[in-house]
Amino acid sequence: MSSAVDNHAYDAIGTGYARRRQPDPRFASSLYAALGDASTVLNVGAGAGSYEPDDRCVIAVEPSNVMIAQRRPASAPVVCARADALPFPDASFDAVMAVLTVHHWPDRRGAFAELRRVADRRVVLTFDPTVHNCMWLMDYIPEIAQLESARAPSIGEVLDAIEGESVVVLPVPHDCRDGMTIAHWRHPEAYLDDEIHLGGSALRQVDRVALHRGLARLARDLHSGRWFRKYGHLVQHSELDCGLRLVVGARRG
Numbered sequence: 471m472s473s474a475v476d477n478h479a480y481d482a483i484g485t486g487y488a489r490r491r492q493p494d495p496r497f498a499s500s501l502y503a504a505l506g507d508a509s510t511v512l513n514v515g516a517g518a519g520s521y522e523p524d525d526r527c528v529i530a531v532e533p534s535n536v537m538i539a540q541r542r543p544a545s546a547p548v549v550c551a552r553a554d555a556l557p558f559p560d561a562s563f564d565a566v567m568a569v570l571t572v573h574h575w576p577d578r579r580g581a582f583a584e585l586r587r588v589a590d591r592r593v594v595l596t597f598d599p600t601v602h603n604c605m606w607l608m609d610y611i612p613e614i615a616q617l618e619s620a621r622a623p624s625i626g627e628v629l630d631a632i633e634g635e636s637v638v639v640l641p642v643p644h645d646c647r648d649g650m651t652i653a654h655w656r657h658p659e660a661y662l663d664d665e666i667h668l669g670g671s672a673l674r675q676v677d678r679v680a681l682h683r684g685l686a687r688l689a690r691d692l693h694s695g696r697w698f699r700k701y702g703h704l705v706q707h708s709e710l711d712c713g714l715r716l717v718v719g720a721r722r723g
């Protein structure tokens with residue numbers, strides 16, 4: 471099930487997404503626990519289908535046809551639409567989930583209102599830009615921090631918008647399978663590999679000159695040992711708080 475939505479950003483940056491971004495099982499289990507006993511679930515900004523539970527009735531919403539084309543034949547039925555105009559009646563799902571997508575929504579206010587309208591339970595996996603922007607990669611490419619500060623909502627905004635009840639910190643494991651921008655915090659050399667770093671939207675959308683300048687400096691620091699002197703303590707950690715947060719809300723009263 472799909473129809474056309476106007477040319478979408480992910481039609482340009484979404485190529486190869488399903489190859490580079492696999493659901494990480496640790497994030498998935500926290501997400502499934504947060505969905506509670508919901509048996510009908512709407513997945514908004516569903517992309518290629520990562521994190522869609524296979525033991526519940528799921529409908530996906532995704533505006534980019536490039537992302538829709540990467541969904542597996544067996545994945546949930548998908549409707550081509552945007553979060554701010556969900557083509558479903560009020561309260562048509564037990565729960566709505568939105569994973570790593572809210573920072574891409576141009577009309578966030580309208581979109582959050584839609585989440586509240588279609589489901590009593592709302593589960594949003596996002597990142598706290600203030601924590602995210604402390605990761606060492608931003609020392610090399612501060613323009614990524616500027617981009618995320620400009621487009622990502624604060625956790626307070628998400629809490630208010632979905633009538634949030636709880637915020638769960640999801641530390642990023644050192645072997646994170648979901649190749650988002652911060653995923654390679656313990657593997658700096660990964661950022662020098664085009665195939666790997668093209669998984670993160672910030673790395674694809676940040677100014678090219680800034681990206682190449684930062685990556686060239688990273689390459690020099692890895693070669694000279696400067697990176698390890700400054701950040702080498704990280705190799706002792708198996709997981710790190712890079713700002714990922716699971717925000718869960720439910721209708722009050």
Ligand SMILES: C[S@@+](CC[C@H](N)C(=O)[O-])C[C@H]1O[C@@H](n2cnc3c(N)ncnc32)[C@H](O)[C@@H]1O
Nearest residue numbers: 480515516517520534537552553569571574575
């Ligand atoms: C980083 S991907 C995440 C996809 C998927 N949720 C996942 O975890 O792999 C962000 C997704 O949000 C979608 N998106 C962007 N703007 C949107 C909007 N206004 N409404 C709904 N989805 C949107 C993009 O097309 C893209 O598929």
